[in-house]
Amino acid sequence: xxxxxxxxxxxxxxxxxxxxxxxxxxxxxxxxxxxxxxxxxxxxxxxxxxxxxxxxxxxxxxxxxxxxxxxxxxxxxxxxxxxxxxxxxxxxxxxxxxxxxxxxxxxxxxxxxxxxxxxxxxxxxxxxxxxxxxxxxxxxxxxxxxxxxxxxxxxxxxxxxxxxxxxxxxxxxxxxxxxxxxxxxxxxxxxxxxxxxxxxxxxxxxxxxx
Amino acid sequence: xxxxxxxxxxxxxxxxxxxxxxxxxxxxxxxxxxxxxxxxxxxxxxxxxxxxxxxxxxxxxxxxxxxxxxxxxxxxxxxxxxxxxxxxxxxxxxxxxxxxxxxxxxxxxxxxxxxxxxxxxxxxxxxxxxxxxxxxxxxxxxxxxxxxxxxxxxxxxxxxxxxxxxxxxxxxxxxxxxxxxxxxxxxxxxxxxxxxxxxxxxxxxxxxxxxx
Numbered sequence: 001x002x003x004x005x006x007x008x009x010x011x012x013x014x015x016x017x018x019x020x021x022x023x024x025x026x027x028x029x030x031x032x033x034x035x036x037x038x039x040x041x042x043x044x045x046x047x048x049x050x051x052x053x054x055x056x057x058x059x060x061x062x063x064x065x066x067x068x069x070x071x072x073x074x075x076x077x078x079x080x081x082x083x084x085x086x087x088x089x090x091x092x093x094x095x096x097x098x099x100x101x102x103x104x105x106x107x108x109x110x111x112x113x114x115x116x117x118x119x120x121x122x123x124x125x126x127x128x129x130x131x132x133x134x135x136x137x138x139x140x141x142x143x144x145x146x147x148x149x150x151x152x153x154x155x156x157x158x159x160x161x162x163x164x165x166x167x168x169x170x171x172x173x174x175x176x177x178x179x180x181x182x183x184x185x186x187x188x189x190x191x192x193x194x195x196x197x198x199x200x201x202x203x204x205x206x207x208x209x210x
Numbered sequence: 211x212x213x214x215x216x217x218x219x220x221x222x223x224x225x226x227x228x229x230x231x232x233x234x235x236x237x238x239x240x241x242x243x244x245x246x247x248x249x250x251x252x253x254x255x256x257x258x259x260x261x262x263x264x265x266x267x268x269x270x271x272x273x274x275x276x277x278x279x280x281x282x283x284x285x286x287x288x289x290x291x292x293x294x295x296x297x298x299x300x301x302x303x304x305x306x307x308x309x310x311x312x313x314x315x316x317x318x319x320x321x322x323x324x325x326x327x328x329x330x331x332x333x334x335x336x337x338x339x340x341x342x343x344x345x346x347x348x349x350x351x352x353x354x355x356x357x358x359x360x361x362x363x364x365x366x367x368x369x370x371x372x373x374x375x376x377x378x379x380x381x382x383x384x385x386x387x388x389x390x391x392x393x394x395x396x397x398x399x400x401x402x403x404x405x406x407x408x409x410x411x412x413x414x415x416x417x418x419x420x421x422x
Contacts, residue, residue: 064339070300071300092301092302092305093300093301093302095297095300095302163302163305165302165306172302172306174305174306184314187308187310187311187314188311190306190307190308192306207268207306207307209264209265209268209306209307209308209311210261210264210308210311
């Protein structure tokens, strides 16, 4: 039995009578189908149960030759990345080809197990990028200022995971940090950590988005 | 004017590229009209439009290829293309490219309606199952418009590039009626003309294809 098969309940679930939860999923799928394909039925939901992703439903897109899992419908949470036991976040995107899913899930498991060392490798770069951004924009019309208490130690204690994008070759982890005096100014930048499955080395991306 | 030279997008030109991208879409029905009456002053609308366009640009180039046109070292045009092998730009791409700030400005309902309508503009194109090169955006800096730069981007850059890569189909959609003649003149055939609705506003949508 493949790794993929161990993680998903597929046909057995589909044959059962619809529960209240499944009815809600059906309704969401109908809306998604309408938005994406104008009522053309090409999406279906597949249940996932996994200690790293949590439990929930993935949306399966069969509209092209390469079947792909594209999205989640709800319920997928993870509580372990980067030793953040109180973190609860939505998986925003799961954009993986069906023939690649075993590799992706195995890679994800490995990455999650070493999440603390991965974050340790990233702190200095994230800190440098954030402080540079605030210094460069301190005199702007927006009057952007760092919190007085912001420091490397503050960063290590106060980062959180905003969401994940899981792709065929890498995972992107979007990191939130309450670094600014004015909370609105924290939406001016995005910090993402890309981890390539083949190397499992992190790469910090800092993007000004305002 | 000297010939436009196209280069793959380099973030060291981000400021110039964004300026061209933002300015060329001022008054564009999809990005301007649907939010026009949400703001009390032109200044606030312009500020919002700038942020919206920057978010759209940054989200799009996460998945698609961006090329910058230069004349005498200045950025005059921006071309963004979705190759057959590219994955679609999705909500995640927008979320990490500034759309959170957009939601804060106009609310989640209007933002989702806008994204829903943006999706609808591509429905006809997405039903084309043949491998296609989709011209996502073609921007020409306002002061360089009406000088043949847009046509040149299609004839001298886009078509040769697609052919060189073995492609035989280019698609494009537009929401501006004035662009219909432009694309027809440059060899595109109209596939469908339709009217879409968003936030109580209607927007025209024209889908074109060019078989090479």
